[in-house]
Amino acid sequence: MNISKVAKTTIRPSEALISQLPYEGMVVIDNAGKVVLLKKGERSRVVLNAEEVYDLSRRKPQSIMTHNHPSGGPLSPEDIYFAFKTKLREVRAVSPDNTVYLMEMPKKLNPNDYYKGIKESLRFAKILEKAKTKGLMKLEKDYTTFYRFMTMKLKHIIPGLKFRTLI
Numbered sequence: 418m419n420i421s422k423v424a425k426t427t428i429r430p431s432e433a434l435i436s437q438l439p440y441e442g443m444v445v446i447d448n449a450g451k452v453v454l455l456k457k458g459e460r461s462r463v464v465l466n467a468e469e470v471y472d473l474s475r476r477k478p479q480s481i482m483t484h485n486h487p488s489g490g491p492l493s494p495e496d497i498y499f500a501f502k503t504k505l506r507e508v509r510a511v512s513p514d515n516t517v518y519l520m521e522m523p524k525k526l527n528p529n530d531y532y533k534g535i536k537e538s539l540r541f542a543k544i545l546e547k548a549k550t551k552g553l554m555k556l557e558k559d560y561t562t563f564y565r566f567m568t569m570k571l572k573h574i575i576p577g578l579k580f581r582t583l584i
């Protein structure tokens with residue numbers, strides 16, 4: 418199924434709903450456009466159990482995951498990690514104002530690319546954690562700068578990776 422068609426019929430309406438939640442909500446759609454996972458999270462995260470992660474990566478690769486960020490803002494290193502870990506085709510985060518930040522995987526990824534994506538996103542999660550502890554991530558623009566740097570680095574090590582913002 419064509420990506421834009423799936424986006425129009427399933428993803429965008431789901432995002433319009435979850436964008437208004439005070440907690441995080443996750444919707445995963447498989448490559449046929451069917452909803453395969455709905456999950457309610459907490460204020461700033463959604464936790465999947467090992468079985469759900471396994472199911473996505475082994476049985477439903479190439480799915481699209483979307484979720485909301487109640488405080489707004491782009492994808493986190495954890496979101497990107499999740500995308501590589503579960504072999505998603507696309508990961509998206511919607512803000513309360515309906516802005517969508519997304520990362521789209523290249524058409525062909527080899528196991529080493531998944532490995533590189535996992536390793537690099539974990540490294541950025543640690544960098545971010547450290548910066549937060551030092552009080553360096555207080556403003557929205559601080560994270561914007563971090564995000565720009567992280568996406569630039571990821572695009573460099575995994576050619577064909579795309580980051581987009583839909584407003």
Ligand SMILES: [Zn+2]
Binds near residue numbers: 484510
């Ligand atoms: Zn997120």
